[in-house]
Amino acid sequence: GKEHAGDFHIEEAVDWPGVNLKLGQVSGLALDPKNNLVIFHRGDHVWDRNSFDSSFVYQQRGLGPIEQNTILVIDPSNAEVLDSTGKNLFYLPHGLSIDKDGNYWVTDVALHQVFKLGVHNKEPLLILGRSLQPGSDKNHFCQPTDVAVDPVTGNIYVSDGYCNSRIAVFSPNGMFIMQWGEETSIGKAKPGQFRIPHSLTLVPEFGQLCVADRENGRIQCFRSETGEFTREIKHKLFGTELFAVSYVPGGLLFAVNGMPYPGDIEPVQGFMLNFSTGEIMDTFIPVRKSFEMPHDIVASEDKTVYIGDAHAKTVWKFTSTEKMEHRSV
Numbered sequence: 001g002k003e004h005a006g007d008f009h010i011e012e013a014v015d016w017p018g019v020n021l022k023l024g025q026v027s028g029l030a031l032d033p034k035n036n037l038v039i040f041h042r043g044d045h046v047w048d049r050n051s052f053d054s055s056f057v058y059q060q061r062g063l064g065p066i067e068q069n070t071i072l073v074i075d076p077s078n079a080e081v082l083d084s085t086g087k088n089l090f091y092l093p094h095g096l097s098i099d100k101d102g103n104y105w106v107t108d109v110a111l112h113q114v115f116k117l118g119v120h121n122k123e124p125l126l127i128l129g130r131s132l133q134p135g136s137d138k139n140h141f142c143q144p145t146d147v148a149v150d151p152v153t154g155n156i157y158v159s160d161g162y163c164n165s166r167i168a169v170f171s172p173n174g175m176f177i178m179q180w181g182e183e184t185s186i187g188k189a190k191p192g193q194f195r196i197p198h199s200l201t202l203v204p205e206f207g208q209l210c211v212a213d214r215e216n217g218r219i220q221c222f223r224s225e226t227g228e229f230t231r232e233i234k235h236k237l238f239g240t241e242l243f244a245v246s247y248v249p250g251g252l253l254f255a256v257n258g259m260p261y262p263g264d265i266e267p268v269q270g271f272m273l274n275f276s277t278g279e280i281m282d283t284f285i286p287v288r289k290s291f292e293m294p295h296d297i298v299a300s301e302d303k304t305v306y307i308g309d310a311h312a313k314t315v316w317k318f319t320s321t322e323k324m325e326h327r328s329v
């Protein structure tokens, strides 16, 4: 008989053992060219009220860099740790992305720096920013949150940061090209204004870069070549904070919001959005354990989605199951 088109639902892959991985605060997730999950976590370091002074200078240098491997490569099917690297380099890991050649790009909010790590022995090939020195110019970031590398131009986009409100763009060899964005002024947030640009995702088919404008609880997108504002995606269902975004070639945009503030009714959850229309197509939460501070999200073309949580110290895997709306026989 005639069947209605299947309806996709995203739900936790409850047989995936990765939720039991022993991790520190999970800050960044990415997929490598082989679709392995790569996790950036803080080992035994935590970001709390004592981590920075009022000028955003990191206060816990005495701890030394994290001695555990902060970057884990995980088998997507059985969650085995295929590789681990990144020890004795970082103080407070934050963003992670992987470029088309498989190089890792990470940010460290304590160092106020962006690192490019080579595919092989992961030694830094490029470092942007000045170690432990917050600032806001061509050579200084202030708690940079994420980094994305354009697959065509090789240009490097940095979302900077907690204590800045800009997107800074660099050439493949690290020369400053341009920046855009400003602090959100009192009252309604205007286009191009940020309150913690927290996560980046490139949308190559549309020549755009989208930003999780965290405390404005919205996604802003820009033309990646010029920084020109193209659109905002915002829903009441996002609540106060929108933490992370991940675009999937083919037109889907995934996002995750923050725990409800006192008085908020919107629950913390993952979102699957239609990039072109901005509409919410599905929402999802874990079955095992619960979101505490979901911090990053990464999705692949087959609608496999991972969410990493900085407070639950957990990564969940979600997959898309096609539920036939109903069959007429």
Ligand SMILES: O=C(N[C@@H](O)C(=O)O)c1ccccc1
Residues within 6 Å of the ligand: 025, 027, 047, 048, 049, 094, 295, 310
């Ligand atoms: O948001 C915060 N942290 C998370 O995003 C994170 O851990 O990356 C934070 C802000 C102020 C003080 C302490 C932590």
